[in-house]
Amino acid sequence: MGTRGSGRSVTSRALDLLGAFDVGHPTLTLTELAARCAMPLATAHRLVGELEAWRALERTADNRYQIGTRLWEIGLLSPFPRRLREIAMPFMQDLYERSKENIHFAVRDGHDAFYIAKITGHRAVPIISRDGSRLPMHPTGVGKVLLAFASAEFIETYCARPLGRCTRHTIVEAGRLRRELAITRERGYALTVEEMTLGSCSVAVPVLDTDGSVKAALGVVVHSVRRNLARYVPDLRSEAAKIAEVMSEHRGDPYPGFVHDLPEEA
Amino acid sequence: MGTRGSGRSVTSRALDLLGAFDVGHPTLTLTELAARCAMPLATAHRLVGELEAWRALERTADNRYQIGTRLWEIGLLSPFPRRLREIAMPFMQDLYERSKENIHFAVRDGHDAFYIAKITGHRAVPIISRDGSRLPMHPTGVGKVLLAFASAEFIETYCARPLGRCTRHTIVEAGRLRRELAITRERGYALTVEEMTLGSCSVAVPVLDTDGSVKAALGVVVHSVRRNLARYVPDLRSEAAKIAEVMSEHRGDPYPGFVHDLPEEA
Known part of the structure; x- marks a missing residue:
């Protein structure tokens, strides 16, 4: 049950980072992401790294994050x-x-x-x-x-x-x-x-x-x-x-x- | 490091479930999802449940899964x-x-x-x-x-x-x-x-x-x-x-x- 609990929490926190973006906030810094998700900076940093590695998030030249083109492509399958x-x-x-x-x-x-x-x-x-x-x-x-x-x-x-x-x-x-x-x-x-x-x-x-x-x-x-x-x-x-x-x-x-x-x- | 390793793995496995869908496979059963991600059925079941709760996935009337409208909306922010x-x-x-x-x-x-x-x-x-x-x-x-x-x-x-x-x-x-x-x-x-x-x-x-x-x-x-x-x-x-x-x-x-x-x- 311990794994179950921690798994649920990790997945939902990773998804919450994606849900932090909206029309008024198309790009966010790591600090802004952590704040919007009420998440410790270290946790946000680790999860954002994984989301970026999978290309769910992209990093801009000025070190902000944005929703990745790969999610656009997957979302269009809905x-x-x-x-x-x-x-x-x-x-x-x-x-x-x-x-x-x-x-x-x-x-x-x-x-x-x-x-x-x-x-x-x-x-x-x-x-x-x-x-x-x-x-x-x-x-x-x-x-x-x-x-x-x-x-x-x-x-x-x-x-x-x-x-x-x-x-x-x-x-x-x-x-x-x-x-x-x-x-x-x-x-x-x-x-x-x-x-x-x-x-x-x-x-x-x-x-x-x-x-x-x-x-x-x-x-x-x-x-x-x-x-x-x-x-x-x-x-x-x-x-x-x-x-x-x-x-x-x-x-x-x-x-x-x-x-x-x-x-x-x- | 244990949490770190399991966290990375959980997030990337959850994302892999989303990546299992494509134009040729817009809906998938739980069994098909687990097979396409080379994942044990129990793991797929737990992660799919979390993705569905967050509305990253939707379940159809005939018990298949598809990319949720919420991901369409988020993807369009890319x-x-x-x-x-x-x-x-x-x-x-x-x-x-x-x-x-x-x-x-x-x-x-x-x-x-x-x-x-x-x-x-x-x-x-x-x-x-x-x-x-x-x-x-x-x-x-x-x-x-x-x-x-x-x-x-x-x-x-x-x-x-x-x-x-x-x-x-x-x-x-x-x-x-x-x-x-x-x-x-x-x-x-x-x-x-x-x-x-x-x-x-x-x-x-x-x-x-x-x-x-x-x-x-x-x-x-x-x-x-x-x-x-x-x-x-x-x-x-x-x-x-x-x-x-x-x-x-x-x-x-x-x-x-x-x-x-x-x-x-x-």
């Missing part, structure tokens, strides 16, 4: 995002060709909008999302539509939590958010106006299963000088329906469902 | 492929819009063409490459151009190894490959005709640094009924030059260089 991307991206590509704007495909994961795929180009407004991003649900187009079509219980739980402010236009009052979600459900699509980022606004539609449950969201983000966001809705709906149809053909696949639920946050 | 994709993809998107064909961006990693980015759509010919793929260099367009513009020593090493056959059109004789590479260098672009996959052919150009060294390759893969592949060359060259320019602006970044070299294979 069937859940890979299958969703294979299904959604050709339809997103068609939307991009017609709009030349940022196209997003996201699912719900815990309380986040989790960006499975993004298509962008030179003419699209620069925004912070990218493949693998997590953003809060209430200020984003894809997030708002995923939230609006979630269960009443989930909406209540979400609205009961503090609603973070991203810009002065973010909806941070629970009552106003509930009304906005009711409008979104009724209208069948979500709108945001500079709620995530000043200068950009978005429109998103649900990707609905045949039983009416929301599986994903498809959205477009444009420069906020563009008016009449609703003009994107017919095209978004048409492509969302095609994505839903291909997804339903794969429903029998022995993969985890299309809505991930994280354990309640620690 | 700066080397992320930066290259950010640089190349808007230019690739422009190429896709004009051609509606498969667009590839690849670098050399060891003896492989390593596919950093691919853009495809409904009208492109179906092919096996995808983000994070590795394919041999001699039968692929991007691989052939990366090989043709590599050092003379590298070319000799590559040609001295067995040249795998993918189709009846694959060039598997070293002498013929050397001549083909000389033609490719002289012409400035690579052509393949059903050498990787029957039914598709490709054209690719180098992404050259100011010192003339090859950093990456940009290519298009089309249905083999299309003739006159050379017509794609001016557009590919123009976009490759733009990509090279943006890459050169980032040359001072403290990241590993744009050509990865794996340790010589074990």
Whole structure:
């Protein structure tokens, strides 16, 4: 049992070092890594050496660590995002060709909008999302539509939590958010106006299963000088329906469902 | 030192379980995992349990294991492929819009063409490459151009190894490959005709640094009924030059260089 205990601890500590990196911290020093994992420096040093030897981590010229290309390659084997991307991206590509704007495909994961795929180009407004991003649900187009079509219980739980402010236009009052979600459900699509980022606004539609449950969201983000966001809705709906149809053909696949639920946050 | 030794071994064995998955083996049973890692079943069982608890692995409904979505998310933080994709993809998107064909961006990693980015759509010919793929260099367009513009020593090493056959059109004789590479260098672009996959052919150009060294390759893969592949060359060259320019602006970044070299294979 001693080996068992120490093995568990070593593996989970090594994984925790990988989990210490995030979008805001793409590179970390050894000291920062040890601090973020609440780990003695000597332990971090030894484990980081092993992760580097296996190329799970890479060291930069200025002696910082970053996630290694080998983990990128292995991560891309993950069937859940890979299958969703294979299904959604050709339809997103068609939307991009017609709009030349940022196209997003996201699912719900815990309380986040989790960006499975993004298509962008030179003419699209620069925004912070990218493949693998997590953003809060209430200020984003894809997030708002995923939230609006979630269960009443989930909406209540979400609205009961503090609603973070991203810009002065973010909806941070629970009552106003509930009304906005009711409008979104009724209208069948979500709108945001500079709620995530000043200068950009978005429109998103649900990707609905045949039983009416929301599986994903498809959205477009444009420069906020563009008016009449609703003009994107017919095209978004048409492509969302095609994505839903291909997804339903794969429903029998022995993969985890299309809505991930994280354990309640620690 | 006892803890040290057992720690090293535990971490590297846990990582080896992740490395057991590949494109041909996206899901594995516990028994298959133990066999591929030459590990006792009990050890594999314990480590897989820890990897699953951390969501580095996911279990399917039919009790197989696969790379978890959490590793996909962490892998996407890897700066080397992320930066290259950010640089190349808007230019690739422009190429896709004009051609509606498969667009590839690849670098050399060891003896492989390593596919950093691919853009495809409904009208492109179906092919096996995808983000994070590795394919041999001699039968692929991007691989052939990366090989043709590599050092003379590298070319000799590559040609001295067995040249795998993918189709009846694959060039598997070293002498013929050397001549083909000389033609490719002289012409400035690579052509393949059903050498990787029957039914598709490709054209690719180098992404050259100011010192003339090859950093990456940009290519298009089309249905083999299309003739006159050379017509794609001016557009590919123009976009490759733009990509090279943006890459050169980032040359001072403290990241590993744009050509990865794996340790010589074990």
